[in-house]
Structure formats: C-alpha cells, structure tokens
Amino acid sequence: MESTLTPDTQAVLLLCGELGQRGGSGPKPLGLRQYNALASWLKSQGLRPGDLLSADGRTRLAGFRSSEVDSIRVTPLLDRGAALALMVERWERSGLWVISRSDACYPERLKAYLGQTAPPVLYGVGSKELLDRGGLVVVGSRDRSEEDGEFARRVGEYCANEGIAIISGVAKGIDRDAATGALEAGGSALGVLAEGLAKTATSGQYRSGLVSDRLTLVSPYDPDSRWLAYAAMERNKLLYGLSDAALVVASSAETGGTWAGATEALQHGRVKVFVKSTGAVAPGNPKLLRMGGIPFPAEPWENLRTLFTAPEQKNGQLFSPTAHQPYPMEPRREAVIEEVYDVPVSAETSTAVAVAASSDKVKPAEEAPVPVTTERCCDAYFLVIEQILALLKEPRTDAWLAEKMCVRAPQIKDWLVRGVREGRIAKLKKPVRYVAHASTLFAE
Numbered sequence: 001m002e003s004t005l006t007p008d009t010q011a012v013l014l015l016c017g018e019l020g021q022r023g024g025s026g027p028k029p030l031g032l033r034q035y036n037a038l039a040s041w042l043k044s045q046g047l048r049p050g051d052l053l054s055a056d057g058r059t060r061l062a063g064f065r066s067s068e069v070d071s072i073r074v075t076p077l078l079d080r081g082a083a084l085a086l087m088v089e090r091w092e093r094s095g096l097w098v099i100s101r102s103d104a105c106y107p108e109r110l111k112a113y114l115g116q117t118a119p120p121v122l123y124g125v126g127s128k129e130l131l132d133r134g135g136l137v138v139v140g141s142r143d144r145s146e147e148d149g150e151f152a153r154r155v156g157e158y159c160a161n162e163g164i165a166i167i168s169g170v171a172k173g174i175d176r177d178a179a180t181g182a183l184e185a186g187g188s189a190l191g192v193l194a195e196g197l198a199k200t201a202t203s204g205q206y207r208s209g210l211v212s213d214r215l216t217l218v219s220p221y222d223p224d225s226r227w228l229a230y231a232a233m234e235r236n237k238l239l240y241g242l243s244d245a246a247l248v249v250a251s252s253a254e255t256g257g258t259w260a261g262a263t264e265a266l267q268h269g270r271v272k273v274f275v276k277s278t279g280a281v282a283p284g285n286p287k288l289l290r291m292g293g294i295p296f297p298a299e300p301w302e303n304l305r306t307l308f309t310a311p312e313q314k315n316g317q318l319f320s321p322t323a324h325q326p327y328p329m330e331p332r333r334e335a336v337i338e339e340v341y342d343v344p345v346s347a348e349t350s351t352a353v354a355v356a357a358s359s360d361k362v363k364p365a366e367e368a369p370v371p372v373t374t375e376r377c378c379d380a381y382f383l384v385i386e387q388i389l390a391l392l393k394e395p396r397t398d399a400w401l402a403e404k405m406c407v408r409a410p411q412i413k414d415w416l417v418r419g420v421r422e423g424r425i426a427k428l429k430k431p432v433r434y435v436a437h438a439s440t441l442f443a444e
Contacts (some may be wrong), residue, residue, distance in 0.1 A: 005088060007050025009100040010119050015049070015074065018222045019083040030069060035120055037068040049102065052078055065390040091223060094201045095125050095210070107132040113270060119220035125201040126209075127214035130190045135165030136304070137239045137271075139258050140174025140249035140282075147280055148174060148250040153181035155247065158301050160187020167243050169194065170217070174249045174258075183209045191217045192239050194232035196225035229257070233423035236261030240271050244308035247274045247296055251284030259284050259421040266292045267382060270360030272311045275435060381415055388415060388436075389424060395433035 005013070011017070015038070016029050030038065041064050044051060053059040058078070064071045068109070091098065099106050101120050105128045111118045124131075136159055155179040156166050166182040168175035170191035179189040189209065193200060197219050200206065209215025220238065222233060236257060240246055246265060252260040252412055265273050275293035276283050289295065297304070384405070391404055402412040416434050419425035426435050 003099060004092065006100070006103055007053055008048055009098055009121070010084065011049035011052050011078070012100040012102075013098065014080055014084055015052075015077050016085070016120055017087075018224075019080055019087050020224070020342070021080075021083060022222075023225075026080070027073070027433075029077065032117070032120070034069040034073075036067075036116065038064065038074065039064040041066065045361060049100070061335045091123075091198075091369045092158065093232060094198065094223075096123055096197055096201055097125070097128070097222060098123050099128070099433065105131065107242060110238065110241045111135065112239060117237075119238075122218050122220055123197050123223055124218040124367060125197055127213040128216070130165060130188055130216040131218065131242070133165050133188075133190075134242070134308070135159070135167045135188075135190065136243040136307075137167040137243035137246045138174065138178035139168065139236075139239065139251075139261060140248060141252065141256070141258055142171060142173035144173050144177075144250045144282075145280060148276070148282065149177045151276060151279070152177035152249050154299070155249075156181025156183075156187065156189075157185040159304065160185035163187070164304060165190055167239060169232070171232075177326065178249075179215075183214060186214075188214045189216075190242065192235055192242065193214065193219040193281070194235040195227040196221050196223040198223040210341070227283060227425065232257045233260055243271060245272045245274065247276070248285065248288060248293065249276045250282035251275075251288060252282065253284040253287055254418065255421045256284075257423065259288075260424070262293070263291065263382075263422070264286055269311050272307065272309070273308065295309065381418055384415060385419060388419065390436075392425060392434055392436040395428055395435040397431070397433055401434070 012035070016035055018029060039049070042051070045060060047057065047060065052061060052074075058075070061071045061074060064074070088098075099122050101111070101118060109132055122131075136155070138155060140148060140152060144152075152174045159166055160182045165188040166178050167190045168179050169191065170176055170179050170189070175191075179191060182189050197217060199216060201210075201223075206215060206217065210217075218238075219225075220235075225231070226322065240261065246262070248262045250257060251262060253259065262273055262275075262284075265271055273288070273293050274296040275288045277285060277289060277295040278298050285293075297307075387405070388401065391401060396404075398409060398412050398416055401416070402409045405412065416425060416427075420427050420434075424436065428432075428435060
C-alpha cells in the first residue's frame with residue numbers, strides 16, 4: 001500500500017479508524033484503553049505499531065495478552081488494508097493529512113498537556129508547522145454581542161501584528177471572529193474542530209488561509225464525523241492544550257461549552273485563563289473572574305506575549321496522577337500508556353449523548369466594578385465533581401450515588417444536574433441513570 005502515511009500511522013488507523021465502515025458488520029475498532037494496552041505491550045517487546053504490518057510482527061502478535069484486548073480482536077483489524085487505501089486516497093484528494101502520536105510532527109505540547117489521553121490520531125489540513133507553535137486560544141459564545149465580536153476581532157488583529165497565532169474552534173461567533181481578525185491582518189490561526197474535516201477542508205471560506213499556509217485545521221475525529229455537542233465539550237481540552245494562554249471573551253453562567261472548558265482549565269491550572277472584564281460583559285465572565293480568571297489587559301494593548309507565562313502550580317489534576325507527567329519520550333517515539341478510558345478513538349457515534357444547546361446572553365456591565373479575586377469561590381461542587389465522575393464510570397442511579405457518598409439525595413441531584421449541564425455527565429433514560437462522559441477525548 002503506497003501512501004504518504006508513516007507505517008506507524010497506517011497501523012494506528014487500521015487498529016482504531018472507522019475507515020468508512022461505521023455500523024457495518026466488520027471488526028470493531030479498538031478503543032483508547034485497548035489501543036494503549038497494545039501500545040504498552042509493543043514497547044515492552046521493542047516493537048512499534050508499524051511493525052504489525054510485517055509478517056514477523058504478526059507472528060509475534062500471537063503472544064499478546066491483555067485484560068483489555070487480545071490478538072484475536074486485533075488481527076482482523078490489521079487485515080483492512082484495502083479499506084484504508086481507499087480512504088487515504090479520498091482524504092489526500094481533499095488535501096487532508098493524518099499523523100499519529102509516534103510521528104515527529106505530532107505536537108509535543110499536546111502530549112505534555114493531555115498525557116495518556118492525547119489522541120492517537122490527528123486529521124488535519126494546512127501547514128503542520130502551526131501545530132506546536134502555541135499562541136492565544138480565544139473562546140466564547142456563538143450568540144455573542146456585537147461589542148464582544150468586535151473585541152475578539154481586534155484581539156486577533158493585534159496578535160497578528162505581534163506574530164502570535166490565534167487558536168480557536170473556528171465555530172460561528174467569538175471563535176470565528178478572532179480567527180478572522182488574525183487572518184485578515186496577515187496573521188496565523190489554528191482551528192480545532194469538533195467534527196470531521198471532510199467538508200470543511202474543501203470549504204471556500206477557508207481556502208485563502210489554507211493556501212497561504214497561515215491557517216491549519218485539525219480534528220481528532222474521523223473526517224466523516226458530524227458535529228455533536230459532546231464532541232465540542234471534549235474538543236476544549238485540545239484548544240487549551242495547544243495554547244500558551246487563553247482568553248474567554250464571552251461565557252454564559254454555569255452552562256455551555258465555553259463555561260465548561262474555562263472552569264476545567266481554571267480547576268487544573270495548566271494554562272493561564274484571561275477573561276474580558278471591560279465594557280459590557282457576558283453573565284459568566286464575572287463568575288469566571290471570581291473563580292480565578294485573570295482580567296484581560298485593557299486597550300491599548302502592548303506586548304501580549306508577556307501573558308504567556310506558566311500559571312502558579314495547583315493541586316488539581318487534569319485526568320489522573322500520571323496524566324500530569326510529561327508524555328514518555330523514548331528513542332523510537334512510541335508511548336507506554338497505562339490507564340485510560342475505553343472509548344472509540346476516531347469519531348462521534350450514533351449513541352453519543354448530545355448536550356442541550358445553550359446560548360450565552362450578554363448583559364451590560366454593572367455600574368459598580370466587579371470585584372475580582374484570584375481565589376476560587378468556595379463551591380462544594382468543585383470539591384466533589386472529580387469523585388462523582390470517578391464513581392460514574394458505569395451508569396448509576398442518583399440514589400446509589402447518594403448512598404455511596406453519604407449525602408442527601410436532593411444534593412446529589414443538584415450536582416448531577418450541574419454536571420449534565422456542563423457536559424461532564426450524561427443522563428440515561430429507561431431507567432434513569434447517570435454516567436461520566438467527559439474524561440476522554442472520544443465518544444463511545
């Protein structure tokens with residue numbers, strides 16, 4: 001199979017990719033936990049994923065044993081070479097490229113930030129050089145005010161003049177405003193999508209930036225994946241992980257993807273989170289400031305690169321104790337992964353739970369200035385949410401959770417409702433149960 005893909009990336013796609021066979025009768029691709037178990041075994045054997053494409057690698061695979069997956073499950077996946085060849089030809093005609101975690105061009109900062117939950121595969125279009133360049137991530141509501149939209153554009157323009165790349169979800173609203181401001185001023189932008197790139201890669205609205213190598217679009221999801229609110233929530237981790245600092249222009253209060261991403265970033269303290277605090281502000285902005293967000297400098301701006309300093313260390317952890325450690329870098333650039341959640345690697349799924357859409361309404365600034373503090377508010381929810389998510393690895397009832405945590409049922413219900421609203425918890429029906437679904441980058 002002749003391809004521009006590295007042998008490792010070919011193998012990872014065979015093992016984890018849908019390859020146009022979603023919902024069919026073919027073998028089910030490996031989930032992230034399963035793939036990482038295999039990757040760990042490969043390293044212990046002195047092998048790389050690409051070695052599984054050879055006859056000798058197949059022979060040695062017969063000795064693979066794991067509680068997560070075995071060689072009987074893996075072998076049929078490796079036999080999908082024809083399907084992979086067809087999909088790669090189609091992707092390359094659209095200008096798409098694919099890289100895997102063991103490729104030299106995979107962004108190191110994403111490995112360091114996400115640790116063992118870094119996506120095994122990234123699909124992209126545009127220059128790969130922007131992937132590890134860093135920059136300012138600008139996020140906010142789709143339903144933003146005209147003032148906030150213009151503010152985001154001015155930030156993008158100023159960053160372009162300073163040579164700072166804008167990182168955003170390029171969705172309608174603040175994300176697109178900031179990216180457009182940067183590109184129109186001759187700067188660069190990195191867009192991280194919550195859907196597949198198949199249609200976006202050929203869209204006329206992005207052609208100029210892509211052709212000039214000033215725009216790169218990337219996604220961890222299969223190119224044919226559709227947009228899901230759940231995926232948008234998960235995509236936030238990539239936005240913050242690829243950046244040097246973050247700016248929240250407009251957020252709703254306690255709901256929506258902007259709020260969920262910002263509060264998670266504040267909780268874990270890996271990236272400085274700045275918040276627009278001048279002029280008319282969205283209802284969530286003052287709350288983010290009280291939770292530790294930093295007021296974004298007032299205009300006129302001077303040298304925004306001074307914002308790109310590491311935040312003070314916090315005790316919060318992004319995913320697990322090992323996830324905070326730098327991603328293991330060995331001579332052959334494959335990683336040993338010990339424990340992650342078992343979820344499909346490359347796409348959204350028909351069973352994924354769609355988070356209810358919400359809009360961030362804007363209100364005028366209060367006459368009195370908003371009190372700002374760098375201390376987190378004393379909100380019990382932030383003290384218990386990680387424990388709740390750990391207990392909800394499997395669907396559970398609110399009564400079971402209340403008994404397990406020794407708290408009253410009404411309190412548990414309040415926390416569950418908030419977790420569902422933020423996209424961290426899914427509510428299942430018939431019977432009503434709850435399950436965590438925001439601990440990984442991939443939908444089940």
